[in-house]
Amino acid sequence: MTDAPMTAQAAATATAGDILSSHLTAQAGAFLRALPLAVGEVGARPGTAAVVPAAGTADLLGTVRRIGGLLHTFGSVFEQAWAQESRTELRWLLNLLALEPGYVRRSARLLGALDSLSGSDPDGTGMLAGHTGAPKARALLDRQLTLARTRAHSSVLQELRSARLHALADRMTLLVGEAPLLEAAGGRAPAVLLPQAAAAVAVLSASAQQLPLRRAATPYGGDGLRRLGAVPAARGAVDADTALAADDAPWARMRILVKRARYALEVCGRTSAELDELDGVLGRHQEAADAAVTVATAARTPRITPATAYVLGVVHADQRLEVEAARYAFGRRWPDLPPGLDGWLDLPAAEGWGHSPAPRTA
């Protein structure tokens, strides 16, 4: 395994396979280092410990995302069946590992929102200050999220001993230095990889054009609360859950496309602070949208008091407002980006291959 920088000369004459192998070797190595740490972390803590994800789990999630993204974007140079299987297994691990930290973040987000809305600090009083429903709603959310998290923890614990995970680890071990490449990988790196990275960026741009970006960039338009997008008629009677899910879906898809474009650019030796930032904005969008669903679900708990329900209504609207704020942030930043992205990929073909950066896992 090597993740030492390639020399400039080697880089200039490198094949696409060299570059991809080098990246996969580095990421698979990072995976294999992070996996036992993550397993140890999950095993060592009870289901209700406060601080996750620990470093091992976070690193593992980062490498899993990067390898999966790389196999997707540059898929045409890999053996198809192998790449497809690998992506399926990586997605399984991602969903498994992301669940518990996701609940921890959601808990922090929602209890933080509630504390902020019901806070009575002289410098930051909230509209629910002193409301009798606030402690009850807090206890309800805390209880439900802790339960969800404990369940997620148990299923991770179980799967970490599974044959499926061992098989994936073996697959990653084999990947170090030995990615199953097709003949196309023998072409010079810029000629093979740049068009595929450009395609990832083009898909991103095209998807962004489908979003209501002009509307999103006008603040306080009510996009998160009142003016949800049209629900396809085939889905039948519109309820709020369906409408919200349909409204959020294209933004969730954008998040995936931004990550893929980020990782594709990394392979081409480019990084983009703008894309990193958009990734963060869409991450906030996702977490606020998910948190809003949790609150709406909690409000349907039988036998809660009206005061509790009232507070949950305020928190639900607050999280939809966060959704709207994230869309605004995205809508404001986006318009400057597509030309910039094209620009990076229009660089003279041999430039930018001068080094294979140390593996990023953030």
Place this chain on the structure above:
Amino acid sequence: MTDAPMTAQAAATATAGDILSSHLTAQAGAFLRALPLAVGEVGARPGTAAVVPAAGTADLLGTVRRIGGLLHTFGSVFEQAWAQESRTELRWLLNLLALEPGYVRRSARLLGALDSLSGSDPDGTGMLAGHTGAPKARALLDRQLTLARTRAHSSVLQELRSARLHALADRMTLLVGEAPLLEAAGGRAPAVLLPQAAAAVAVLSASAQQLPLRRAATPYGGDGLRRLGAVPAARGAVDADTALAADDAPWARMRILVKRARYALEVCGRTSAELDELDGVLGRHQEAADAAVTVATAARTPRITPATAYVLGVVHADQRLEVEAARYAFGRRWPDLPPGLDGWLDLPAAEGWGHSPAPRTA
């Protein structure tokens, strides 16, 4: 009574008293024309008719505000006791007449918000679409606002026959052509009136500097929901109602100052589309803040269902969001204004007195 335009020559040599008398005569005339219409309108409709304010009431409110503002801003040239008494009586009528139309607008605002939040139009689905609490919350708000409005209607009906209103009408009749001016009113109009109008604008500017305008001009800062301003410590334990009232108060005061500045500029022959617009923005602020209080009160109704309370929580947050949106609109528009306002009052002193515009009542 005359509201014919003064000739340019007459205007150039007019005294402050001439200008003020001309304005007061025009407005008092408008008052006396609108009063019987307004009385007829109130008397003719039952307490639950849908469309108020009718034209007579709206005109009457406009003239009452203008006369009161004029007596305040240019108070030094009027007999003190008379001006003070007149303002007190005008404020009494304003509060009396504004109450019922206020409830009608609040009802339209809140039921409209609820319909929008629970709407299931394909093009504008709301986050409460299909929620079982929505019809109940709507019925509750409708019932409480109709009751408040009926009470307001009864007290207007009663007071419209009162000796107090007749005395005020007599006072306005005497005002036509005969405002009780002091000697200071004999000075030339620009020399006397411009400094007083400038003082009204200066008070407006100074008050605006006290508002968190920079924060307000950053969208989605949470100013309406989470980050209410500090409550003076002397008020004891902070509850949400106190905190919200304290947070909204300086904006309500701004609205009064904007109106005073508008009316003072009108007397000086200037109009300002920007101030008219800010007046509208602060009007929306006030109505959203008042509507939010109504929802919070409705949510304390005993024996409502949790679903109803949940919907009221969402609507409450929605109205606080409208408050925040109005502050944003104000914060964005304000910074360009103070120099502009100063500019108008720095015009050569004799200009702009060329005509006394027909009385505005909007």
